[in-house]
Amino acid sequence: xxxxxxxxxxxxxxxxxxxxxxxxxxxxxxxxxxxxxxxxxxxxxxxxxxxxxxxxxxxxxxxxxxxxxxxxxxxxxxxxxxxxxxxxxxxxxxxxxxxxxxxxxxxxxxxxxxxxxxxxxxxxxxxxxxxxxxxxxxxxxxxxxxxxxxxxxxxxxxxxxxxxxxxxxxxxxxxxxxxxxxx
Ligand code: AMP
Numbered sequence: 795x796x797x798x799x800x801x802x803x804x805x806x807x808x809x810x811x812x813x814x815x816x817x818x819x820x821x822x823x824x825x826x827x828x829x830x831x832x833x834x835x836x837x838x839x840x841x842x843x844x845x846x847x848x849x850x851x852x853x854x855x856x857x858x859x860x861x862x863x864x865x866x867x868x869x870x871x872x873x874x875x876x877x878x879x880x881x882x883x884x885x886x887x888x889x890x891x892x893x894x895x896x897x898x899x900x901x902x903x904x905x906x907x908x909x910x911x912x913x914x915x916x917x918x919x920x921x922x923x924x925x926x927x928x929x930x931x932x933x934x935x936x937x938x939x940x941x942x943x944x945x946x947x948x949x950x951x952x953x954x955x956x957x958x959x960x961x962x963x964x965x966x967x968x969x970x971x972x973x974x975x976x977x
Contacts, residue, residue: 798827798834799964802943816915816943822856832857834963835912835940836864842937845907846870850896850925851877853914857942861912870903872896872925883931887924894921898928905933916941916962919950926955 801821808815821827835857846868849858855871862869873896875884881900886893903909911925922939929936936958944951944962954960 795833796824796826796830798824798831801827802964816945818853818856818914818942828860831942831963832860832864835861835942835961838959838961839865839910839938839940843908844910844937846903846909847912848872848898848903848909848925848929848934849912850921854912857914858912861910861940865910867910870898870909872898872928883928885924885927885931888918888920896921896924896928898932900932903932903934907932907934908937909934910937911939912941914942916944916950916960917948919948919953922950922960923953 798821801824803817803820805815805817807813821831844865844867847858847862847865848870849855850872851874858871859869875895875897878897878899882897883900884895884897886895909929911922911929913922913925916922922941926936926939938958939954939960941960941962942964944965946965946967951960
């Protein structure tokens, strides 16, 4: 199977100095790597009943929608403020590189729906924690969290309730430059 991890590249000092941005676009642009990455995301959840993938703007959409098709469930977007029509629920949160807010349509899912929260990167964990807070207000049942890449050295996992599974398809345990840079 294609090693999709090799197509994630480091972009230093983006979006601001000191941040090493994990750029998944080359992986998404490669048909085989994209398919392999979605399979890796789906693997732990195939036997678990899930009604919807709830995914986070914007790169979470690029992973969440194909993952939902792979798992045979629906997809619900968590969006930046002002993008969704109708009544919404809102949450504010802190990012590794700033502050932001998320909204979901208040009637997106019925209470008790079983959802999987999905994003591209787990960094400090604030975004996924915010998504979880929104899910609680929706009165849905969070069966787990799923990210493509976990920056383990930032400790974001500690902000996730450990009674619920949180899966990362790839975990980076240190912030040393990717191997291509020093071989
Ligand atoms: P956090 O809330 O700190 O866990 O940050 C996770 C969110 O910010 C995800 O939606 C990511 O898309 C984005 N993000 C944070 N840090 C990075 C990074 N180093 N590279 C790429 N995306 C990042």
